[in-house]
Amino acid sequence: MTIEDTLQETFTALSANKVRSGLTVLGIVIGIGSVIAMVSIGQGAASGIQSSIQSLGSNLIQVTPGAARTAGGFGVSSGRGSASTLTQADADAVASGVQNISAITTEVTSRQQVTAKGTNTNTSVIGTDSFYPTVRNIFIDQGTFISETNDQNLAKVAVLGPTAAGDLFGTDDSQPSGLPDGIVGQTIRIKGMEFKVIGITAAKGGSGFSNQDDTIYIPATSAQRFLTGNNSVSSIDIQASSADAMQQVQSDTTSLLLARHKITDETKADFSVLNQNDLLSAVSNVSATLTILLASIAGISLVVGGIGIMNMMLTTVTERTREIGLRKAIGATRGDISRQFLIEALVLTLIGGAIGVALGSGVALGINALGLIATSISLESVALALIVSAAIGILFGWYPARRAASLNPIEALRYE
Amino acid sequence: MIEVDDITKTYGNGDNAFQALKGVSFTIEDGEFVAIMGPSGSGKSTMMHILGCLDTPTSGTYKLDGKDVSKLNDEELAVIRKSKIGFVFQAFNLLPRTTVLRNVTLPLVYAGTAPEERDKRAKSALLASGLAETHFLHKSNELSGGQIQRVAIARALVNDPTLILADEPTGNLDTKTGEIVLGTFQKLNEEHNRTIVLITHEPDVAEHAQRIITLRDGKIVSDSKHHTRRKAHTS
Numbered sequence: 001m002t003i004e005d006t007l008q009e010t011f012t013a014l015s016a017n018k019v020r021s022g023l024t025v026l027g028i029v030i031g032i033g034s035v036i037a038m039v040s041i042g043q044g045a046a047s048g049i050q051s052s053i054q055s056l057g058s059n060l061i062q063v064t065p066g067a068a069r070t071a072g073g074f075g076v077s078s079g080r081g082s083a084s085t086l087t088q089a090d091a092d093a094v095a096s097g098v099q100n101i102s103a104i105t106t107e108v109t110s111r112q113q114v115t116a117k118g119t120n121t122n123t124s125v126i127g128t129d130s131f132y133p134t135v136r137n138i139f140i141d142q143g144t145f146i147s148e149t150n151d152q153n154l155a156k157v158a159v160l161g162p163t164a165a166g167d168l169f170g171t172d173d174s175q176p177s178g179l180p181d182g183i184v185g186q187t188i189r190i191k192g193m194e195f196k197v198i199g200i201t202a203a204k205g206g207s208g209f210s211n212q213d214d215t216i217y218i219p220a221t222s223a224q225r226f227l228t229g230n231n232s233v234s235s236i237d238i239q240a241s242s243a244d245a246m247q248q249v250q251s252d253t254t255s256l257l258l259a260r261h262k263i264t265d266e267t268k269a270d271f272s273v274l275n276q277n278d279l280l281s282a283v284s285n286v287s288a289t290l291t292i293l294l295a296s297i298a299g300i301s302l303v304v305g306g307i308g309i310m311n312m313m314l315t316t317v318t319e320r321t322r323e324i325g326l327r328k329a330i331g332a333t334r335g336d337i338s339r340q341f342l343i344e345a346l347v348l349t350l351i352g353g354a355i356g357v358a359l360g361s362g363v364a365l366g367i368n369a370l371g372l373i374a375t376s377i378s379l380e381s382v383a384l385a386l387i388v389s390a391a392i393g394i395l396f397g398w399y400p401a402r403r404a405a406s407l408n409p410i411e412a413l414r415y416e
Numbered sequence: 417m418i419e420v421d422d423i424t425k426t427y428g429n430g431d432n433a434f435q436a437l438k439g440v441s442f443t444i445e446d447g448e449f450v451a452i453m454g455p456s457g458s459g460k461s462t463m464m465h466i467l468g469c470l471d472t473p474t475s476g477t478y479k480l481d482g483k484d485v486s487k488l489n490d491e492e493l494a495v496i497r498k499s500k501i502g503f504v505f506q507a508f509n510l511l512p513r514t515t516v517l518r519n520v521t522l523p524l525v526y527a528g529t530a531p532e533e534r535d536k537r538a539k540s541a542l543l544a545s546g547l548a549e550t551h552f553l554h555k556s557n558e559l560s561g562g563q564i565q566r567v568a569i570a571r572a573l574v575n576d577p578t579l580i581l582a583d584e585p586t587g588n589l590d591t592k593t594g595e596i597v598l599g600t601f602q603k604l605n606e607e608h609n610r611t612i613v614l615i616t617h618e619p620d621v622a623e624h625a626q627r628i629i630t631l632r633d634g635k636i637v638s639d640s641k642h643h644t645r646r647k648a649h650t651s
């Protein structure tokens with residue numbers, strides 16, 4: 001029996017009961033369609049989060065202080081980052097003692113009430129130096145960023161993030177930046193002290209965990225002197241020269257700081273070194289789990305669709321018992337019969353799979369067009385969906401086909 | 417050539433055992449037209465199943481063209497059926513929603529014959545069984561009872577079998593149409609030298625054959641040749 005013959009038989013059999021075939025196919029369409037849509041939503045969300053993390057800076061390693069503890073072995077912890085164990089001197093030591101560092105900067109972060117001409121906002125004020133834009137991928141939209149001289153002179157200058165600038169000076173939608181002209185040069189008050197605005201950073205957009213646009217940057221020395229009142233820093237940001245060097249930079253930084261802080265047991269370190277790649281892989285794990293979750297929920301509907309196929313095939317085998325008997329009488333082998341029913345199931349699921357891929361892609365593109373999530377349809381998920389639908393056809397068609405093939409021709413011919 | 421030697425067939429086992437055939441022997445030469453007759457329960461259906469290689473005997477041997485087919489398994493029997501046996505059943509077992517031509521080519525499809533050859537042979541089988549060419553592309557459910565049975569005969573012929581086995585082929589037809597179908601069998605026997613075995617319980621039908629084997633309670637009670645066989649009205 002040639003493939004052409006088999007397909008002709010299949011077409012005749014399936015078109016004999018179009019409504020039933022159509023409804024059975026619909027089960028697979030919904031199953032495959034939802035798998036495709038869910039996976040592309042999951043992957044779209046994952047790549048969105050990953051690009052947010054990458055926008056924090058490339059090849060970034062961040063050193064943050066450890067937890068402040070009250071005295072004693074079981075002292076009360078105030079949480080990571082609360083201790084004042086890191087200083088500018090630590091940063092300088094890392095800069096000179098660790099290889100493969102392309103840039104290093106420090107942050108002295110505090111939350112402050114900021115006022116300007118009758119408006120006020122509560123925002124995070126980051127004291128930093130001229131390397132910050134390089135390390136953290138910040139671009140200047142207007143004016144300049146903090147210079148080395150500003151930092152040395154404890155200058156009272158500030159660079160505003162666009163959100164903070166809008167909160168203080170209002171917005172103007174006619175400008176490309178969305179901000180009114182002439183903000184650079186004005187003064188703002190932080191903790192009662194006047195700071196002159198020297199620049200505005202370009203918008204980066206809300207990036208998942210923290211909004212880098214709702215920030216005010218001032219020189220690190222000024223922040224330490226006027227805002228925090230001590231010489232500790234809240235983080236040291238290191239940019240490794242390449243992604244390959246990150247592991248080495250991370251471990252060298254750790255051992256150098258352990259030595260400087262005279263700590264021998266690494267588990268008792270008073271700081272932690274966070275590698276951006278670790279964060280990325282942690283987030284990737286989370287989003288992969290999310291995608292698997294979505295896909296398995298959709299997969300359940302696929303299994304239900306498969307059961308629909310099996311149900312239809314079993315009904316068909318019963319209805320066509322006499323036909324099977326006749327085919328056997330005129331020389332069809334078990335293989336011929338079982339192949340015929342298996343291919344019927346396979347054709348049903350493949351048609352369902354193809355329509356399902358189209359439907360699922362349509363849903364994913366629709367979500368994309370609505371701007372909810374930037375979904376991405378991967379070729380792999382389409383290929384996988386088609387393979388899975390074929391596998392379901394074989395899996396759920398196998399039992400009915402075997403049942404048809406094992407019918408006794410004499411009894412099948414007598415069947416009423 | 418068909419050689420049946422001391423065939424028995426027992427269904428069930430132990431106390432429920434029922435012996436449908438109790439030692440049946442006969443030989444049918446090529447080109448014979450034989451009727452196997454008997455009332456219901458005589459074992460003629462069982463005999464047909466064994467002759468048609470749909471079933472195997474419990475004991476005894478059945479040789480078809482010199483080959484012992486009484487000990488074959490299902491798959492081997494299927495191969496014998498597709499090459500050596502053509503069936504015509506009482507109930508019109510054509511595939512519905514399928515053309516006459518496709519129905520007739522089906523045995524050749526399973527035998528793996530090339531498509532062009534299939535159509536050629538199917539057409540000549542249909543013409544031999546007396547169906548007009550205008551009906552070849554009709555769906556099987558658009559035909560009359562007599563036409564359907566002719567298509568079934570053509571399908572039985574198409575693989576050039578050793579034996580055409582007809583199980584009550586006129587059972588669902590009126591007398592006149594039945595006569596026509598029986599005439600078709602006679603014509604095939606006389607003009608094409610086909611070996612035909614007709615299973616029936618009606619003496620009228622059996623009389624169209626050259627030889628009548630009568631079964632009763634699983635045994636042969638008579639086996640007679642009569643040269644003055646009844647002529648059907650061939651149309």
